[in-house]
Structure formats: structure tokens, C-alpha cells
Amino acid sequence: MADLPKYRGVRPHGNRIQINYSVGGEHTFETIDLRPNKTNLDAARKIRQQRIDDAKQGTVAPDSKSFAELAQLYLESLDVALSTAMSYHGILEKYWMPSLARRDIAEIRYSDLLALVNKIDWPSGKTRKNALIPLRGVFELAVADNLRPDNPAVRFKQVKHQKPEIDPFTADEWLAIYEKLADPWKPYFTLLWETGMRHPAEPMALTWDDFKGDRLRVNKAIVRRRLKEVKNYRAREVLLTGAAQSVLRNHPGRFTGGPTFPNTKGRHQLDGDQPNKAWREALKASGVRPRRAYNLRHSWASRALTAGLKPAFVAQQLGHSLKMTLEVYGKYITSDEDKSQIALLEAAVKNEKLARDLPREV
Incomplete structure (x- = not known):
């Protein structure tokens, strides 16, 4: 046993392994039916972290707020046209709420958002760009309320998108x-x-x-x-x-x-x-x-x-x-002046040619 690795919250317990963790002030002990060897202790460490992540999905610390709560406050605080506010609400519901709604706003990391952004099949670069606007706004509000020190959503680089060509009727x-x-x-x-x-x-x-x-x-x-x-x-x-x-x-x-x-x-x-x-x-x-x-x-x-x-x-x-x-x-945007520009260029080329053909003074 002395040579076995030691992990926080993971220890041998007879012929099995015990993990323990605390989320939202509630302490949990769990015994896993695995023999306490090096491979199984590492597996238990991963199980413990998964249990913590799962618990945090539905538990928010008393001094913090969930993403959904901050998103609602953000929408209520907007000073924009009704159509814009409704658009942001739709974006939050479609792209961000399914994965983030119950998460503690203070515990969401940039890597969590990055994984989520990369998983979404964005219809276009413009859609992705627009979807990040209310996401940044929610985290900006969390920073202003001292619920977290930073805004992880500002790290995303805007993906440039080419505007489609207009297609008028003749x-x-x-x-x-x-x-x-x-x-x-x-x-x-x-x-x-x-x-x-x-x-x-x-x-x-x-x-x-x-x-x-x-x-x-x-x-x-x-x-x-x-x-x-x-x-x-x-x-x-x-x-x-x-x-x-x-x-x-x-x-x-x-x-x-x-x-x-x-x-x-x-x-x-x-x-x-x-x-x-x-x-x-x-x-x-x-x-x-x-x-x-x-x-x-x-x-x-x-x-x-x-x-x-x-x-x-x-x-x-x-x-x-x-x-x-x-x-x-x-x-x-065209005009007669535009057409005259080529004429000026052609005249200049013609004058240069004439100048070359003139006899040189002796």
C-alpha cells in the first residue's frame, strides 16, 4: 500500500476505494467497488471529479448565482430595442442555457465555454459572432456583481465572416x-x-x-x-x-x-x-x-x-x-468621370510613347 499514489479525496478502504468531496457545504462519502491498485485509484480520482462536476450542475453556493439567474438579470437590465432583447433571449435559450443554466456562474471556466463553442454546429460565422454578445454580457454582469473576478467570454476571438453579395432584381x-x-x-x-x-x-x-x-x-x-x-x-x-x-x-x-x-x-x-x-x-x-x-x-x-x-x-x-x-x-456607384479615368491613363501612355520617339538634341 505504501507505493500507491495519493490523491485528494481518494483512499483505499479495505478491498475497495472510498472517495469524498464537498459541494455547496454538503459533504459526501462514496465507496467504489474497485480494488485499490494504482490503475483503479487513478480511475477513482476521475470518478470523484465527475461526481463534483455533476453536483455543481445542480448546486450553487449561497454567495453565488447560477448562470440562468444572471442571464435573467442581464436581460432585464438591457436598454435596447424590444427586438434586440428578444433576439438575445432566443440566443441564450438556444445556445447557452442547455449546458450552463444550472452551473454556478463563479465556477464556469474559459475551457468549459471553449468546449461548448467548439461543439456547437454554427450555421455561420455571423451567428457565432452574434451569439457571443449576450454571453459576454452575462459574465460582465457577474464581474460587476463581484461574483467572479474575470469575464471568460471576452477571450473568444471574433471570426470574420464575409457578407453575402446583394442580389438585386433586374x-x-x-x-x-x-x-x-x-x-x-x-x-x-x-x-x-x-x-x-x-x-x-x-x-x-x-x-x-x-x-x-x-x-x-x-x-x-x-x-x-x-x-x-x-x-x-x-x-x-x-x-x-x-x-x-x-x-x-x-x-x-x-x-x-x-x-x-x-x-x-x-x-x-x-x-x-x-x-x-x-x-x-x-x-x-x-x-x-x-x-x-x-x-x-x-x-x-x-x-x-x-x-x-x-x-x-x-x-x-x-x-x-x-x-x-x-x-x-x-x-x-458610376459616373462619366469614372469612365474618363481610363481615357486619361491611355493618353498618358500615348504621350510617353511619343516622347520616346522624338529625336534627341545633339
Whole structure:
């Protein structure tokens, strides 16, 4: 027996091995039916650690809190839009709660989180990036409450992800889809094609009071079935093309008041189910390659910039920052000046050649 290894909480007990441990103030002794040799003592050491880990899953020290408790406090303390708070709640429930909910917040290590992050089959780098935001927030709150000294979630490096290319509709594609749209939905989607508003949130929130003849006031949106301020709080006035003005002036519900595109009860539509159904049916009937109706927004922006409209004006119409507009739609910004740049280069090359051909002075 003298040559056997010694491990904390593990000792020979006759012809068997006894382990003992304490979690949450409760001390436990357990006898394992293994002969006390070197191999079995090492196995008992691992069993003891597993018992401790299992016990901690359901036991939190009196002076600490579980991950679930801190997550709830974090969500309640958020000063963000309702849609953002609901998104964070969904992320915590889907990715973090199943493994961490009952764990003592003070006992969760970076290695625990790393193993969990590596085990999850992330749909995309963007999803992983977004999922880490509320995770960091929960641990940041634990640090602020002196429940632990550090935030292990800040050690994760952000995985860069490439934004998908925008995929606008061409004018011919739009005409083909328009012809197959059910008549009640033609004004709705025409307005999206002519203005680039965000489908379905912004047009569903419009009322007839927002129509000012040559422009629309866009200052609210339907998000998660609730009427709220427009995205990024960027209320704006959208100047209307002649086609867009005609659609609204000739709309059968113009003088009824209330929502511009109401549901069957005359109230705001609270989700995009109906217009999306109409859109999918028109796409299928037209034979146009399937894309979201939201891509009509990209279609407007790409057409506007290709036509030479100023990026600042396009940004205002879209409710974007100029920086965002340039990042997303920069490749569509063209002008006659752009074309002249190649001409300048070709002229310079020609002048260099002429200079070489001139006779040298003696």
C-alpha cells in the first residue's frame, strides 16, 4: 500500500476505494467497488471529479448565482430595442442555457465555454459572432456583481465572416414578377420597387397620414408584431417617383384612413406572411430565380446609384448612413468621370510613347 499514489479525496478502504468531496457545504462519502491498485485509484480520482462536476450542475453556493439567474438579470437590465432583447433571449435559450443554466456562474471556466463553442454546429460565422454578445454580457454582469473576478467570454476571438453579395432584381425580372402578382398586392410591391423601403416592416406600418403627395414619412415599423420606431431611429421622408405617387393616389383605400396596407379587419398587418405568400406565388409563376422580396430594396439602391444619383441622397432615401451605403452598394456607384479615368491613363501612355520617339538634341 505504501507505493500507491495519493490523491485528494481518494483512499483505499479495505478491498475497495472510498472517495469524498464537498459541494455547496454538503459533504459526501462514496465507496467504489474497485480494488485499490494504482490503475483503479487513478480511475477513482476521475470518478470523484465527475461526481463534483455533476453536483455543481445542480448546486450553487449561497454567495453565488447560477448562470440562468444572471442571464435573467442581464436581460432585464438591457436598454435596447424590444427586438434586440428578444433576439438575445432566443440566443441564450438556444445556445447557452442547455449546458450552463444550472452551473454556478463563479465556477464556469474559459475551457468549459471553449468546449461548448467548439461543439456547437454554427450555421455561420455571423451567428457565432452574434451569439457571443449576450454571453459576454452575462459574465460582465457577474464581474460587476463581484461574483467572479474575470469575464471568460471576452477571450473568444471574433471570426470574420464575409457578407453575402446583394442580389438585386433586374427591370425585366421585376416586370415578369409584377405581371404574375395578385392584383391586391401590386401596389404594395410596386411601392417597394419604387422606394427601396424595408420589407415588410416599413410599408406595413404606413398610414395614409404619412402620404404627403410627393413624399412619404417613414418613422415607424412593425417588428415582431409590434409597432415601434423605425430601425436605428432614423425617421426620414422618402421622395416618391411619379410611378410611386400614382400607385398611392389611385389606391382604393386612400380615403379610408388608417393603415395604407391593412389586414382584412382594417388594422395594421403584424407580420409579412400574406405579402410573402403572394410574392412566392408570383415568383413561381413568373419563372424568375427565387429571391426575397426584401431584395427589392437592393434593386432600388443599385438602380439609383447606377443612374448616377448622389450616394448621400440614396443613403437618406434608404435610411442608411453614408458609410453603410458605400459599403453595401459601392460597386454600383458610376459616373462619366469614372469612365474618363481610363481615357486619361491611355493618353498618358500615348504621350510617353511619343516622347520616346522624338529625336534627341545633339
